[in-house]
Amino acid sequence: MSKAILQLDALSCPSCMQKIQGALEKQDGVENVKVLFNAAKVKTDFDGDKISADKLSDTVTDLGYEVQSMKVK
Amino acid sequence: MKFQRYINQHTNQITLATAILIGVGLLGKVINSDLIYTVSFIVASIISGTPIILRAISALRFKTISIELLVSIAVIGAFIIGEYNESAIVTFLFLFGTFLEDKTLAKTRHSIKDLTEMAPTTALVIGEDGETEETDVDFVDVDDMVLVKAGGQIPVDGEIVDGSGHINEASITGESKLVTKQAGDQVYSGTILDNGTVKVRATKVGDDTTFGKIVELVEDAQDTKSPAEKFIDKFATYYTPAVLIIALVVGLITKDFRLAITVLVLGCPGALVIGAPVSNVAGIGNGAKNGVLIKGGEVMNTFANVDTLVFDKTGTLTEGKTAVTAIKDYSNDQLGLQIAAAIEKQSDHPLAQAVVSFTNDHQIGFDHIQVNSADTIKGRGVKATADGQPVLIGNLRMMNDEQISLTKQQQADLEQIQNQGSSTVIVAFNGQVQAIFGISDVIRQGVKESLAQLKSLGIQKTVMLTGDNLQTANAVAEQIGIDEVHAELLPEQKVQYVKQFQQEGHKVAFVGDGINDSPSLVTADIGIAMGSGTDVAVETSDVVLMSSGFNELIHAYGLSKKTVMNTKENIVIAIGTVAALLVGLIFGFIYMASGMFVHEASILVVIFNAMRLINYRPKMPKLDADQLSVSEYDLSLKQ
Numbered sequence: 001m002s003k004a005i006l007q008l009d010a011l012s013c014p015s016c017m018q019k020i021q022g023a024l025e026k027q028d029g030v031e032n033v034k035v036l037f038n039a040a041k042v043k044t045d046f047d048g049d050k051i052s053a054d055k056l057s058d059t060v061t062d063l064g065y066e067v068q069s070m071k072v073k
Numbered sequence: 074m075k076f077q078r079y080i081n082q083h084t085n086q087i088t089l090a091t092a093i094l095i096g097v098g099l100l101g102k103v104i105n106s107d108l109i110y111t112v113s114f115i116v117a118s119i120i121s122g123t124p125i126i127l128r129a130i131s132a133l134r135f136k137t138i139s140i141e142l143l144v145s146i147a148v149i150g151a152f153i154i155g156e157y158n159e160s161a162i163v164t165f166l167f168l169f170g171t172f173l174e175d176k177t178l179a180k181t182r183h184s185i186k187d188l189t190e191m192a193p194t195t196a197l198v199i200g201e202d203g204e205t206e207e208t209d210v211d212f213v214d215v216d217d218m219v220l221v222k223a224g225g226q227i228p229v230d231g232e233i234v235d236g237s238g239h240i241n242e243a244s245i246t247g248e249s250k251l252v253t254k255q256a257g258d259q260v261y262s263g264t265i266l267d268n269g270t271v272k273v274r275a276t277k278v279g280d281d282t283t284f285g286k287i288v289e290l291v292e293d294a295q296d297t298k299s300p301a302e303k304f305i306d307k308f309a310t311y312y313t314p315a316v317l318i319i320a321l322v323v324g325l326i327t328k329d330f331r332l333a334i335t336v337l338v339l340g341c342p343g344a345l346v347i348g349a350p351v352s353n354v355a356g357i358g359n360g361a362k363n364g365v366l367i368k369g370g371e372v373m374n375t376f377a378n379v380d381t382l383v384f385d386k387t388g389t390l391t392e393g394k395t396a397v398t399a400i401k402d403y404s405n406d407q408l409g410l411q412i413a414a415a416i417e418k419q420s421d422h423p424l425a426q427a428v429v430s431f432t433n434d435h436q437i438g439f440d441h442i443q444v445n446s447a448d449t450i451k452g453r454g455v456k457a458t459a460d461g462q463p464v465l466i467g468n469l470r471m472m473n474d475e476q477i478s479l480t481k482q483q484q485a486d487l488e489q490i491q492n493q494g495s496s497t498v499i500v501a502f503n504g505q506v507q508a509i510f511g512i513s514d515v516i517r518q519g520v521k522e523s524l525a526q527l528k529s530l531g532i533q534k535t536v537m538l539t540g541d542n543l544q545t546a547n548a549v550a551e552q553i554g555i556d557e558v559h560a561e562l563l564p565e566q567k568v569q570y571v572k573q574f575q576q577e578g579h580k581v582a583f584v585g586d587g588i589n590d591s592p593s594l595v596t597a598d599i600g601i602a603m604g605s606g607t608d609v610a611v612e613t614s615d616v617v618l619m620s621s622g623f624n625e626l627i628h629a630y631g632l633s634k635k636t637v638m639n640t641k642e643n644i645v646i647a648i649g650t651v652a653a654l655l656v657g658l659i660f661g662f663i664y665m666a667s668g669m670f671v672h673e674a675s676i677l678v679v680i681f682n683a684m685r686l687i688n689y690r691p692k693m694p695k696l697d698a699d700q701l702s703v704s705e706y707d708l709s710l711k712q
Binding site for chain 1: 077078135179182295350
């Protein structure tokens with residue numbers, strides 16, 4: 001299990017959180033998604049064999065949110 | 074998806090275009106051109122409705138009935154029945170309101186953003202060849218050597234291996250006083266090297282550093298919901314669909330389509346969903362800026378209800394280090410103090426060190442005194458020869474053994490010092506007692522005033538729990554005016570007391586240094602760590618006071634009360650707005666556009682109300698000059 005932290009542009013509506021959370025959780029190999037509304041950060045555990053970090057970033061971008069930076073551990 | 078992203082990124086331009094179109098439309102009305110009027114409003118409705126409808130759809134795909142959906146249905150409805158001006162104005166107000174919310178929300182998040190932006194980004198890593206290379210801080214590993222130059226930020230937690238300098242540790246301790254550090258000293262990531270140059274061996278990097286932990290804690294804290302928020306979130310998930318159903322029912326019964334879509338707009342829970350979180354964000358941000366880390370809305374809520382404060386003594390009410398707290402000098406020209414210091418300098422006993430640092434602090438020189446010999450006598454003291462004459466430094470037992478008798482005055486002084494809970498050190502030569510030192514753990518400055526201040530803020534009972542002996546505990550308690558004292562306790566017994574207070578129906582906060590109090594910190598309703606940002610403290614406690622000061626404790630308590638109050642105010646404003654709008658609707662004052670206007674205004678009102686928290690500062694107690702222990706010794710020395 002790896003851990004990814006994505007920094008997004010400022011989030012303004014609480015419903016954005018649910019969207020991002022829902023979309024990521026649906027991906028295979030993704031667990032423990034946590035969207036920090038005020039910090040505009042997404043923290044998640046993912047299985048590197050099933051899904052790549054870039055795919056995570058793309059999922060969020062596709063929803064219409066800009067990913068500023070991503071850290072993977 | 075591309076289209077939606079494009080729209081999302083250009084919402085501000087869309088809002089502006091809508092505003093211009095509405096202006097043109099109104100102008101058309103003035104010059105009696107129906108064509109300009111109608112076309113402008115139709116175009117305005119379409120372009121400003123698009124982002125709202127898109128957001129409504131994307132929320133629906135995740136099975137969420139959003140506020141945008143209510144607005145979208147209302148706007149489409151208004152458009153169908155030809156109320157183009159209503160639909161345009163409602164969508165414009167909604168977008169413009171969202172824009173203002175973003176701007177003001179950013180302000181409330183500002184303090185926390187400032188904190189995260191203080192994180193170091195680059196480091197000068199020293200390679201094996203001795204050359205330095207600037208790298209991203211994420212690529213620094215434990216045990217790497219980094220070079221920090223004057224004015225630079227320390228990029229890692231580590232130990233200085235070479236060099237020295239003055240460091241501003243405000244980002245960790247909240248205190249901007251410069252601290253001198255040299256080889257062997259600990260330095261922290263995020264602190265600033267004011268002057269000097271140091272080489273640091275990294276012991277912790279990135280998110281593992283104390284600063285990284287603090288940032289993570291604060292970021293998590295602002296998203297940890299208070300019970301009020303959780304309730305409102307739950308409420309909103311039912312409320313929003315309920316509004317949809319109510320509007321439908323109203324429409325079916327009255328057969329008034331216009332009334333039905335007006336209900337949709339008026340029922341928006343806007344201020345309600347934003348009111349509680351925004352208060353918490355502002356309150357937690359205020360704390361972070363003032364060295365008080367509060368772990369989330371729930372903690373804020375519980376802390377505001379605390380009525381019993383339980384303190385550990387050592388390191389919390391006292392500074393946790395021994396010092397001379399009383400002095401009686403019977404010798405000429407402070408000779409007794411000088412000789413005592415010269416002899417005690419040879420010892421590393423805590424009492425001896427206290428005597429030496431006392432003379433240093435008061436600039437009493439003793440270098441001219443020759444110490445010829447010094448022998449420790451166990452359980453008694455030191456028997457020495459200084460400047461050729463025999464000297465005794467020790468306790469009363471030693472004096473009795475050596476047949477040194479105390480005068481009536483000295484006897485009284487000794488008893489007085491002992492009653493303060495201090496250990497005593499007697500200095501004798503020439504067959505007479507020359508000086509008596511009272512040595513004890515120093516009480517923190519201003520504790521008495523701070524406890525009084527906490528009481529005026531709503532604390533009912535203060536308690537001290539300590540492992541120390543009863544006499545010392547009582548002496549400390551008397552000086553600081555604490556309500557209840559329990560001494561000679563083991564850590565488990567402290568937990569028992571905390572539990573007992575809870576069973577009596579009190580909300581208990583335990584204040585400790587976080588080192589050996591973890592069980593009590595966890596058991597209490599609120600655990601408050603007064604450790605200067607130690608890992609354990611950060612992890613086990615609910616509230617961390619960065620510079621370990623009592624001012625911060627007052628700030629934390631006052632702030633939590635204010636924040637909870639602010640949340641309640643916001644909920645009242647939000648519910649009041651919806652109620653007022655409904656009354657307005659029944660009596661026919663309110664239509665769709667004016668309803669949306671009031672809604673957006675109420676959202677801004679709750680945000681502005683929360684922003685008052687950003688600059689909150691409690692009144693701090695004035696220090697009573699008599700309690701400043703240092704000046705007291707100065708006085709007695711002059712006599």
